[in-house]
Amino acid sequence: MDDVFSVQTAAAAETNDQDGLETLMALKDCDTFLVADHWGDVKAGADGLFNSDTRLLSRYTLTVGRARPSRLSSGVTKDNVFFTCHSTNRPLPPMGGRSAPAGVLHLERRRFLWEQRLFERVRMVNHGIEDILLPLTFEFDADFADIFQVRGMARLERGEMHPPTLDGRRVTFSYTGLDGALRTSCLAFSEPPARLSANRADFMFSLPKGRSLDLFIECGLGASDQPDQERWRWHSILARLAMRRRLRRGAIVEAGRNPVLNDWLRQSRADIALLTTDLPTGPYPYAGVPWFSTPFGRDGIITAWQMLWIDPSLAKGVLTYLAARQATETNPFMDSAPGKIMHETRGGEMSVLGEVPFGLYYGGVDTTCLFIALAGAYAKRTNDYQTIRALWPNLIAAAGWMADYGDSNGDGLIDYARAAETGLSNQGWKDSEDSIFYADGRYPKGPIALLEVQGYAFAAWKALAEMGAVLGDERAPAWAARAETVRALVEQRYWMEDEGFYAIALDGDGAQCRAIGSNAGHLLFTGLPSPERAALVTRRMLTAEFRSGWGLRTLGKGQARFNPMSYHNGSVWPHDTALAAAGMARYGERRAVAMLMGEIYGSATHFQMRLPELFCGFVRETGEPPIAYPVACLPQAWAAGSVFLMLQSVLGLSIDAADGVVEVANPALPAGLDRLSITRLQVGDGIIDLHFQRLDHHVVVMPRERSGTVNLRATG
Template sequence: MDDAYSVQTTAADNSDQDGLETLMALKDADTFLVADHWGDVKSGADGLFDRDTRLLSHFVLTVGRCRPSRLSSGVTEDNVFFTCHSTNRPLPPMGGRSAPAGVLHLERRRFLWDKRLFERVRMVNHGIEDILLPLSFEFAADFADIFQVRGTMRAARGEIHAPVMDGRRVSFSYTGLDQVLRTSCLAFSEPPARLSANRAEFMFSLPKGKKLDLYIECGLDACDAPDQARWRWNSIQARLAMRRRMRRGASVQAARNPRVNDWLRQSRTDVALLTTDLPTGPYPYAGVPWFSTPFGRDGIITAWQMLWIDPSLAKGVLTYLAARQATEVNAFMDSAPGKIMHETRGGEMSALGEVPFGLYYGGVDTTCLFIALAGAYARRTNDMETIRALWPHLIAAAGWMSDYGDSNGDGLIDYARAAETGLSNQGWKDSEDSIFDSDGCFPQGPVALLEVQGYAFAAWKALADIGARLGDDRAIQWRARAEAVRVLVEDRFWMEDQNFYAVALDGNGRQMRAIGSNAGHLLFSGLPSPERARLVTRRMLTAEFRSGWGLRTLAKGQARFNPMSYHNGSVWPHDTAMAAAGMARYGERQAVSMLLGEVFGAAAHFQLRLPELFCGFVRETGEPPIAYPVACLPQAWAAGSVFLMLQAVLGVSINAAEGLVEVSNPAMPTGLHQMSILDLEVGDSAIDLTFQRLNNHVVVMPRERRGTVSLRVTG
């Protein structure tokens, strides 16, 4: 097996990077939990949250007033259960001899379901004597808004009411400044020996060789006493729900390479974990902990990454976003008629308008991406019933592109935030310092980002394709708009002296000449000429961009380059994947194969769960990639990246209207010899494909067909 696929397994299994060690996440619908590896909720981003409000801000288990010694912990393969195994330190004397260390096994096992945390603490006495076991929990509920937890200061808060104790329950409540009463309840299956507003103390008599279970629940509302039956029933429901999400779409498998299969499985389960089944269909929330909510851009890109194997995500995303399309001009929300949502939040600060993100539209690219994804979905599924239902929303989105997205009438989509409370940069690189000139100076608005013009190009083409199918006479005009955008971008963004595209134009039409990964997204849209695409690809594959773990967001040596920054030199897996897919669009397969191997190498060091981003330091022999300390983990479009890159390297495209799967010039990374795509649905039909390396070539063979789907291989 090649080194690219045997990356220091021991290091991957035993890594203990601080930025990741503190984060163990569970999620169900709008509820998520972040705790440390003991299962304790202690500080920072930790806590049990529902709809952006923290219901449990402190929850720490001790045995004999000491934290137990952790043996191991982790989340199950299906992302449903967290389990921590630990043992006792020496217990204090209780009327006799002290129990020595290491005789008590504690298993702390938990899951989330139906807006509630379920936990079981199992205690087993492996000693030679009976034990008096002092077990306690410290707890608190601060009802902090997610933006408070992230560090946003508030001038005032509402009223936290005194907790109410009731035998084996503690009820917490808070009346916000929005006059909404928010509550949570912590309940135990056994009555504590002592129960106060912030502590529950138990004294268990545990005979030698015996076990004892304590059940705990915490949720929005009070419940009956936790017990084994409730635990079992709800755990089954949680696991079945995850299985249903996991079974959507085709499966991808690598033969004789369990490590790669583990990565594929982890990525698929992470997408499933973050996906919430809403009334409009499944929607991948962006990431835990900071972005566990629907985001427009993130949802669209994740759905696009998964489109070839699971189109249901795209349908759910398009339908949800259409239902929240803007209908008015509102500076605080940064909205205008036809614009597609950037973000929605459910906490107190959003409800009060302290932050604009209750329903916020400050993303310049989301509306174009919405139309482009609809076009890709139509081609992939031939689901014209859904497309017809979306058609008025697609027309309204195109209206925004024409009437509001181009503020100065130069034919390019641009942005300038409408209110000081909004985002200053409104592309995917939305940090304040992410867009600048070659000398590091920031542009004056409105700003026209390079990649957004590519999305607009793809949107006009998609609208033309759909319009032609629906018999809309405007299809010719939309196709002409796409070509006009292409000509403008080639004329105004191309830097002949750099053989590369400028990252943006400022409000005066002046090039922002920084060299960034934005050009990779332009390749993804298919806008550049083949000659310029080759030049961009060649430069992006140099050491300026390649870290050895993926592509940097900013070329090394540029002004403001910092491998530890959020957007100015770090590596984002989804960014690398989109650039790789863009390269593959122009026939470059081997480079994509190489990048896929590098990203796998990074994943191997992150326990096969790619974070939102990591630092862009150069890869050194024997050293792991360096974590970005507050990256979301898991993150939807990071998890989806492997599937977009696989589609790109295998050269797979699907045209459901023709019942056709086309494979063009397939390749596979070194070290992989066979891959299978099982149950790839095309309309009402399905096909199984096997990709096999033979000498220096990769061939594809259909293994099983159901229905009339056909396979065409080119190149």
């Protein structure tokens, strides 16, 4: 096996400009996010400054002497707080004398988001031997487009755009939507432009040799105070401190003396922190930028589960938020029914008006099961039964949905069929229209009972029984029995003996959809299959049929509709690979999990250590990078969380807070990694530090610092 954790080669680094993803420079704070190119310019398309699914700034470009400056470097800081672009001038036009030559002006654009506002500082430094006159131009616009319009959805009507108002250093844009809401955004400069119009600000600065000059700019909701150095400095401190607090939650994982793997761990942790919004109900990881910067039920649950062993506060925040938005009525447009857990929520004009159903949408067949299963995992990890008691009515209501609404035909399996044409046609995590099909590629008739959803239901009933036993609920034995009934049904109805694998789904007649997909890896994650069948599934998923060399494909190679460039039918999703790897580890597999983690790590090195939502499933070729999927979200929460779930799986680490025990079973480390440390791992009222080290052909774990009542139990 190659040393997959060796230092990234220069050749690999050079591919970052080629994969098309570096142009996406994203910042986020709460419900506000910004997407720009790597000059820092916003040029329509998917770019813009957004708040609550509305674009407040649709164009924002900077030119120097009517030309775009020459970019030297740009990027987002490791903590995801600041974007900085360094550039220099092209030859400046003559201004009453000789023109300034190229390369004498250093131009730095540095920006951050804080409290629904963009703060930017443009610093200009004259390194030439003469004074220069510096013409600087900003072009800008605000279209107040809904996020679904930006994604390409046409609208027959829009509200009223009002003429922009000018006030010396400010331009205020406003729009009254069809929902009657007035939306405004204000772009303000610290210095008065020489000329200011509705869409352009022209400056002419006199910049002596060896001197510097700063221009401060703000843009956001409503009116703005006058930008200046003190406001920029103070708010940048607040933004960085807020990020630092999020980064300090939970345990710290470090990969010995391996700087490259540490970069991946830190970048992933920073991406989780970036996407996490501190809501009144607690921290919630938004799904991804740009298309999914909002709470999603499934994504939030999976991300919280990935991070549970490190930082249980995410799970508590997710569970509490989703409980507060649990459905209480049947509504076909919203795909809701009593007890069902939210799939997605949006705040834009189209959602408010009902042009799309996603203002509060429940069209996810798996989220309700996952909600209960995560609560059970959280209870075991923390023993926080105060929270579980508070959530108990919601958990019982969710179980009621599973029993009364989730099983539409009474066969004991959770199924779906969208209740309205506006909803999602497929309602599992593979929710594209072509993701569920028969072996010959035909689409099945509904209702559809997805394989992995039955695994989530099994985990939910089992978790409910375990929590109920602690709480003294007399229904606990019945829930445990129901879990075993689901197990038996899945083993009987989904298993394909001739394939040695599980069917991806059952159709409305109970016939198997005999496509071979990664859904079976999720079933392993829940622990439903027998050990014998788990071994067969694992063996097949580790063949070239699924393994691309960069991770596991969502669909087996050679299947009908297989396409490595598709969204769900042959691409690689890091979280999907991580769940499958965790499932394999659950049945004792460690070496293969270490190998898969190495493959996903190899992918990360080509994406600047920031894993995208997905990438293409082409076979890995020597010296070539993974092929990017062009519109993948970056960053994406459950992609960022994948490294932590895979790491937990490869270490064989589990936590039982009730017993105050951290268990490590047959740990392994990926090739090239010999040491790993975990510090500040909290278990109940205790804290423990763990050190893993490779000795000969074995990995051993040793406790370091320890306080409170927490013990280590190591086997293997």
